[in-house]
Amino acid sequence: GIHMSEAYASTLDISFDGDGLVELAPGLAFVECRGLTVDASDRITLAGSGFSGIDVDLFLMRVLADGSADTSFNGTGTVTASPGIGNDLLQDMMLEDDGVVVGVQSVLLDVPVFVLQRFLEDGTPDPAFGTTGTASFTPGTYGGELTGIARAIDGSYLATGKLNDVGSQMAMVTRFTASGQPDATYGNSGICTFPIAPDRLD
Numbered sequence: 001g002i003h004m005s006e007a008y009a010s011t012l013d014i015s016f017d018g019d020g021l022v023e024l025a026p027g028l029a030f031v032e033c034r035g036l037t038v039d040a041s042d043r044i045t046l047a048g049s050g051f052s053g054i055d056v057d058l059f060l061m062r063v064l065a066d067g068s069a070d071t072s073f074n075g076t077g078t079v080t081a082s083p084g085i086g087n088d089l090l091q092d093m094m095l096e097d098d099g100v101v102v103g104v105q106s107v108l109l110d111v112p113v114f115v116l117q118r119f120l121e122d123g124t125p126d127p128a129f130g131t132t133g134t135a136s137f138t139p140g141t142y143g144g145e146l147t148g149i150a151r152a153i154d155g156s157y158l159a160t161g162k163l164n165d166v167g168s169q170m171a172m173v174t175r176f177t178a179s180g181q182p183d184a185t186y187g188n189s190g191i192c193t194f195p196i197a198p199d200r201l202d
């Protein structure tokens with residue numbers, strides 16, 4: 001499980017689940033939480049990855065300001081998903097006014113795919129984004145690493161990271177349209193690369 005606390009002046013806030021701590025169990029093993037956001041209503045959304053018994057899946061959980069599960073989020077407060085081709089490792093997340101976007105590195109037999117997945121306010125995948133809520137990009141023959149996501153003023157999404165090449169690595173930015181489609185007009189077929197140290201963008 002995952003333990004969360006909210007503290008003020010080094011004192012636990014006992015209005016949060018009665019003792020300032022709440023344990024959350026997303027139903028996966030070997031759980032790693034790698035993202036947390038708080039919205040204007042003090043709802044906490046956290047995301048990460050864990051082992052399903054078959055491979056690694058993505059999870060999102062949302063709790064209310066008092067630490068109780070937000071049942072308006074998928075009915076239980078928890079969403080699990082397998083948006084990629086294999087082990088889906090959460091790399092970054094961002095909160096939007098009407099949903100959550102996550103960046104996932106999905107790996108099968110050492111072949112990575114970069115995945116953006118957008119969830120609506122109720123925890124369902126956004127059908128207007130990519131293909132049933134998922135946009136993906138294959139970094140190339142030698143693979144790479146997805147390290148971050150951001151949204152531009154025009155509504156497009158940027159994924160940052162690195163690409164591997166023979167004997168070197170390149171910092172990389174790729175762009176998806178606001179509707180989650182790869183933007184082939186950006187850079188070289190949708191990718192910009194930069195030969196800079198330390199060869200990655202976060």
